[in-house]
Amino acid sequence: MENVQYAEELVREFLVFRGFTNTLQAYEAELSTEIGRNFEVDKILDLVFSVYIPKYQLDRLLSIFSFLKQCFTSPADTVLYTALLKLEQSVLRYYVVNALKSGRQEKVVEFFSASGSYLMQKREDWIAWFAIPYIKNPSLDPQFRMYFSKEWSDTLVLSFRNFLSGIFNGTRIPALLKISTEKNMIKCLKSDIKQLNNKLSELQALLEVKEVELSLLRRSGNSIDSGHKNLLEITTFGSSVDGQAFSGVYEESSTSSIQGVDSHTLSSVKSRDEKLCDSSRMSNAENEQILVSEEDFPEVKVDFQFHK
Template structure:
């Protein structure tokens, strides 16, 4: 009912727009007498059999029948089109019969003159009907007698009624105006669903960012607690041995340097690492590596007697480098590297294939084999506004940050796609693709001085080939 009212309003709006005031008045009068608010098959039958045929309006009759055929023009309605064509032929035959029964042979001649060729092209059975004008009594002719009977007319009338009722009352054919209202309601419903899904997506993204921030804070707190406990442990060890932790650290570096610079054998190097800190009285004998214990023991004994422990350590360090200086000539010093802290990022659900730092070092981009790229930060003091998840739909083959602006991330995929992600706008600002012959974007590199980047692509199959493409992007 709602669709019908909306369609009527559209018709009125069109008639007013075109200035068809007389038609509008007639339309409103008909609406006033309309009771069922639906399809009226009797009105169509009355128009065909009580208006067009009795008044010999062949042109209007042909037009309304053609209109019905246009309503069933799709390939899936071939059966309906065939049935309607047969009904159309019977209605036109009744037109000829009615004209002969009314004594209007001139209307038959006029009808065949206008539509005879078209009728013959569609149905060869019309050939014999061209001779009906020359029969003295066609109603008695065996070939045409059936068409002049009341039973045949009643059967035709009933067949047309049943066909139209089945087609329109069963909703197999809905007028386009009624479809507009239904489609409008469907579009409104889909828009409402989209808005609700967008709100839900925003809520989930906010919740995900909040969880990531909580997880990051928890890891930072755990690292701080671990560092505090390690500091307490070192202080406890210093109080037990009687030697300050700074002194132990200063002396403990010495064997490591000796073992690397003098190229001692593995057994001697291992023994040089086994230090025992017992107390101030035993420092000189316990801190000397076994390799140099014999050559410098007398010297150390004399100095132990002349000075205290701390002075002895300083003398020992000076003499040690003087005596072994000849062995250190030509050797390169290597500083030890140790891990100060460690953070774990657990937001990927598939194996991670590659990761890249941004030019500023504030953000990290990591890609997994499921085609997902995550942008995150390791420093809690860095804003998390750039954190994002990018779904590329294909395996990630390469990642590269823009060297100049630090706001574009280039992503190369296994299906030949190159995406430029703007971390501030949080969207893909450029989507490129390589040639079909080289779909695997293995590497991407940005120029450090110009707004250009180069891609390295490879082919698939048994014969592998490569291709480099240089791109220049405006407002890079």
């Protein structure tokens, strides 16, 4: 709605600027009829069934269909154009039925007097309707009974709604409306950019605070690491000193043990050699005694005699 009003003001401003006074008057007159109603289906339906028909504004009712034919349909589009002609015929018949229900037969006569030739050119099935103002109780007539029922009027309103929704949804947006739309879009984008800049400033400030905190944490971590390193060096140095002392004691003990083993081994070997020497001496002495005793006894010769 805002876009349409903005576009209308642009047109009005341009006509005043160029001095098109007659065009401006016609433009204002067209706006006052509210034809099109900003392409809003509900408002158009409200105009047709709540204003133009109840108030018998036949000219404005016909102008709506003329507007729809010129702007949204063409004879080349046979399906859409035929559907619009059928809707126009049904709405005009509803106009006649509403006048008869209200007891306004003169409005029916005026309707046929003003639009008779037009109706006969379009559809021949209007011929029977020219007699309806003169029929007593037309709602009971089999030929017209259907048009006086609520079901038919409800179906007509629904069909008209669906038709308008279909043609308006597929309508190209006028360039003037795009100008207003783009203007609003630019305004929204500027607002979004401003909000994003504010958010960016907040995030940058928060980032600076976090960087300061991180720097403090790093300094604290370096101090702790330095303390741990010093403590580790002291512990390593103490362990090294203790290891060297233990190594010296171990070497001394090992040397003493080796020396003890060597002295014991030497004494054992020496004792064994001495025993072997004594044994050898005793063996030699015994051999000498045996030789001496053999020399003390002379050799005895024995002669063997054989008896014959």
